[in-house]
Amino acid sequence: MEIREVAVIGLGTMGAGIAEVFAQAGLAVTAIEMDRAALARGMAALDASLSRAVARGKLAAAGKDQALGRVTAAADLAAAASAGLVVEVVPERLDIKRRVFAELDRVCRPDAILATNTSSLPVTAIAAGTQRPGRVAGMHFFNPAPVMRLVEVVAAVQTDRATVETVADLVRSLGKTPVTVTDRAGFVANALLLPYLNHAVSLLAGEFGGSRFIPAPLLRRMTEAGWTGRKGGRGFYDYGQDSPPEPSDTPPIPPNDSPSPLPAMTLIDCAADRTEAVAADALNAMIDAAGVTVTRVHTASGSTAAGSMAPGGTASGGAGPGGPAGGDPWPWSGGDLVVVAASPYAAVLAAVMPADRSPDMVGMHVAGGRLAEVISTVVSAPEAAARAAALGRRLGLEVIRCPDRPGFLVGALLYPHLNDAVRMVQDGYASAADVDTVMTLGCGYPRGPLAMLDDIGAGQAYAVLASMHARYGDPAFAPVPLLADHATARLAFHAGESAQ
Numbered sequence: 001m002e003i004r005e006v007a008v009i010g011l012g013t014m015g016a017g018i019a020e021v022f023a024q025a026g027l028a029v030t031a032i033e034m035d036r037a038a039l040a041r042g043m044a045a046l047d048a049s050l051s052r053a054v055a056r057g058k059l060a061a062a063g064k065d066q067a068l069g070r071v072t073a074a075a076d077l078a079a080a081a082s083a084g085l086v087v088e089v090v091p092e093r094l095d096i097k098r099r100v101f102a103e104l105d106r107v108c109r110p111d112a113i114l115a116t117n118t119s120s121l122p123v124t125a126i127a128a129g130t131q132r133p134g135r136v137a138g139m140h141f142f143n144p145a146p147v148m149r150l151v152e153v154v155a156a157v158q159t160d161r162a163t164v165e166t167v168a169d170l171v172r173s174l175g176k177t178p179v180t181v182t183d184r185a186g187f188v189a190n191a192l193l194l195p196y197l198n199h200a201v202s203l204l205a206g207e208f209g210g211s212r213f214i215p216a217p218l219l220r221r222m223t224e225a226g227w228t229g230r231k232g233g234r235g236f237y238d239y240g241q242d243s244p245p246e247p248s249d250t251p252p253i254p255p256n257d258s259p260s261p262l263p264a265m266t267l268i269d270c271a272a273d274r275t276e277a278v279a280a281d282a283l284n285a286m287i288d289a290a291g292v293t294v295t296r297v298h299t300a301s302g303s304t305a306a307g308s309m310a311p312g313g314t315a316s317g318g319a320g321p322g323g324p325a326g327g328d329p330w331p332w333s334g335g336d337l338v339v340v341a342a343s344p345y346a347a348v349l350a351a352v353m354p355a356d357r358s359p360d361m362v363g364m365h366v367a368g369g370r371l372a373e374v375i376s377t378v379v380s381a382p383e384a385a386a387r388a389a390a391l392g393r394r395l396g397l398e399v400i401r402c403p404d405r406p407g408f409l410v411g412a413l414l415y416p417h418l419n420d421a422v423r424m425v426q427d428g429y430a431s432a433a434d435v436d437t438v439m440t441l442g443c444g445y446p447r448g449p450l451a452m453l454d455d456i457g458a459g460q461a462y463a464v465l466a467s468m469h470a471r472y473g474d475p476a477f478a479p480v481p482l483l484a485d486h487a488t489a490r491l492a493f494h495a496g497e498s499a500q
Contacts, residue, residue, distance in 0.1 A: 001111070001166050007032060007080035008087050009100060011042025014117060015089035017145030020046050023067040024059075024146070025174045030083060032074045043073050049146060078107050085170065087139055089117045097121065098129040105130040113163055115139035119190055123183045124156040133158035137167050140187060142442045150441035152187045153180045177441055179434045188430050188438040192449065195476075196417040203412060204236075264293040265337040265391070270346070280341040283366050286395040295336070337387045339364050342375055344411035345460070345467040348404045349377050362388045367410040372397040377404045406467035415464045416477055418456075421449035425493070426482035432493040450493040458486035458493075 004027060008019045011033040019031045019042075031046070033039035050067055053059035059067075072079070077100070080086050086104055090096050097116060104114055114136045116126050127136035138154025151171045155164045164180060171178035181187050186194060201216040222228075222235065229235035267287065269280045287294055340348050342363030362384050363375030372392035376385045385401060392399040402409040421435050430438070436448020453461055462479045469477040479487075486493065 001084065001113075001162070003084040003113075003166070003170055004028065005030070005083045006085045006087065007083035008089060009033075009077065009080070009104070010089035010091075011039055011045075012089065013045070014141065014143055014145060016042045016045040017049065017143065018087055018089060018117065018141050019071060020049055020067065020146050021141070021174055021176075023070045024063070027070065029071045030074055030079050031071055032077060032079055034075055034077075036075055039073055039075055043071075046071065049144075053146070077103050080104060080112075081107050081109065083108065083112060085113045085115060085167075087115045087117055092118060092120060094121050094125060097126050101126055101130050101136070105132060111135070113137065113166060115167065117141055120186060122156075122185070123154050124158065127156045127158050134160040135163050137163050138183065138187070139167055139171075140189075142189070148442060149176050150189075150438060151176050151178050152189065152438065152442070153178045154183055154187060155180065156183045177437060179430070179438050181430060181434075184429065188424065188435060189442045191424070192417065192420050192435070192439065193443055195420060196413065199416060200413055203409065264295070265339055266295045266297060268297045268338065268340045270340065270343065279343070279366060282369070283341050283364065286366070286397075287391075290391075290394050292391070292394070336360060337384060337391070338362070339388060339391070340375075341365075342373075342408070344407050345463040347377075347406070348375050349379075360384050363404065363408075364388055364392065365408055365410075366397065370398060371410065372399045373408045373410060374399055374401050375404050375408055376401065406471050407464050411464045412468065414452075415461050415468070418449050418453045418461055419465055419477075419480055419483060422453070422483045422486075422493075423480045425450070426480055436494075454492045454494055457490075458483055459490070462487040 006022050006027050007030040008015050008022070009032050011019065011031050015031070015033070019029050022029045023046075031039075031042065033042055047068065050059065050064040054061050054064050086108060088097060088100055088104070090100055097118065101114060101116075108114065110132070112135070114130065114132070116123060116136075116138055117140055118126070118138060119140055123136065123138040127133040130136055133156065136156060137159050138152065138156070140152035140154060142148035142150055151174075153164060153168050153171060168178040168180055179188065185191065198214075198216055198219065201218050205216060205218045226232060227234045230239050233239050267284070269284070284296070338357060338361040340361065340363045342348050342365040344365060348361070348363035358377070358379045359381040361377065362380050363373075363377075365373040365375065367373060372389075372395065374385055374388045374392060389399045389401070400409060405412070407413075407415060421439075424430050424435055425432050432448075432450040436450050439445040439448045447455070462483055465477055465479040465483070468474075469479070485491070
């Protein structure tokens with residue numbers, strides 16, 4: 001079936017954008033909004049969006065006129081009678097959508113495909129209210145529709161295969177990428193993204209436990225206050241400010257106003273596997289380049305290396321036995337900062353430490369080569385954390401503070417998110433390639449979750465999740481069996497990529 005004419009029901013932000021996409025692709029578009037004031041606003045938004053495209057050199061002025069000429073505004077659903085495809089973009093309420101579909105079922109031609117842009121409601125329930133359930137599908141565009149390249153094509157239980165293929169072909173003709181999925185809550189993008197964001201809010205509030213699919217209490221309070229995000233002008237940030245402050249329950253890290261020299265420090269390297277060794281080596285190299293006086297303690301070998309490290313140089317002084325393995329006292333002098341090159345699945349307190357030096361000890365974990373997580377234990381002195389933060393800044397890193405818990409902050413957010421992506425592949429809902437396509441094209445990720453997992457290594461992800469699950473008992477943190485299999489066999493999720 002070739003579709004030449006479409007109708008878009010609802011001309012809010014998404015509806016106007018979808019109408020623009022169709023019009024720019026050369027299709028005749030009927031833009032329907034029952035409220036005439038809203039219809040006028042929607043058409044004005046469409047005109048403004050096309051004007052921005054012209055101003056940015058993305059569209060010729062003649063192209064704008066041609067696109068607008070293909071759009072007919074209407075305030076009655078009967079105007080959709082001749083369309084081969086109708087896309088509903090009304091508010092996310094099942095009762096409203098079912099009423100709209102019942103009326104479209106009555107006025108549209110028998111072979112027309114009816115599509116819903118819902119991001120959360122069951123397409124199956126929407127289709128059930130029509131006399132043509134086989135010709136009803138989900139067509140989930142992403143905001144802003146003219147820019148985002150992904151469309152999730154959703155097949156309800158009743159949807160005919162030909163309907164799905166027709167919609168997917170149309171999406172390709174629009175210059176976008178279709179990912180076909182079956183009808184389940186959140187599809188791919190929201191099923192992965194929203195628990196991840198909700199978990200971030202729980203971390204902000206300092207709470208663990210409970211399902212990540214249950215909205216965090218802080219989200220409810222903010223919604224009640226009208227703090228709905230960028231669109232409403234305020235959310236976790238105040239979008240009326242030029243430089244919105246970052247909300248946090250942890251003490252702010254004071255700015256490094258004075259480049260005062262750092263005290264001598266001890267660096268404890270507890271690397272027990274390849275991943276930890278790589279992270280510890282990276283931190284070592286940064287400290288070397290910064291010219292910090294450091295005593296190194298390698299707990300695995302029981303050796304130390306002491307001296308003042310100059311950029312590109314080697315340790316002055318000597319290396320010899322020490323630490324717990326050699327039975328000698330730890331080689332610390334008064335006033336040292338003790339930094340543990342921390343692993344995200346091992347508590348900093350697990351490091352062997354004389355009780356009288358525990359307040360001087362903090363952890364540091366370098367994530368992504370640009371971020372330093374400064375980890376305070378329950379006995380770490382505030383001054384030690386402040387000195388470690390100053391060290392992180394000296395190393396050219398962005399510094400955040402977090403408590404001593406499995407995953408710290410980066411891992412606590414990232415690894416359950418990657419676990420969800422693996423679960424989706426394990427369940428057969430989507431392939432690794434489809435999951436990564438959705439999250440890169442639909443959510444703006446630089447790399448998809450499964451590609452990130454291949455970079456990190458399934459073994460490390462498994463270890464962090466197992467530690468989180470053991471600590472908190474939340475079933476959402478339990479590594480899924482497919483992740484365990486990949487960790488054991490050192491398999492990648494994408495062919496041609498090596499697992500860590």
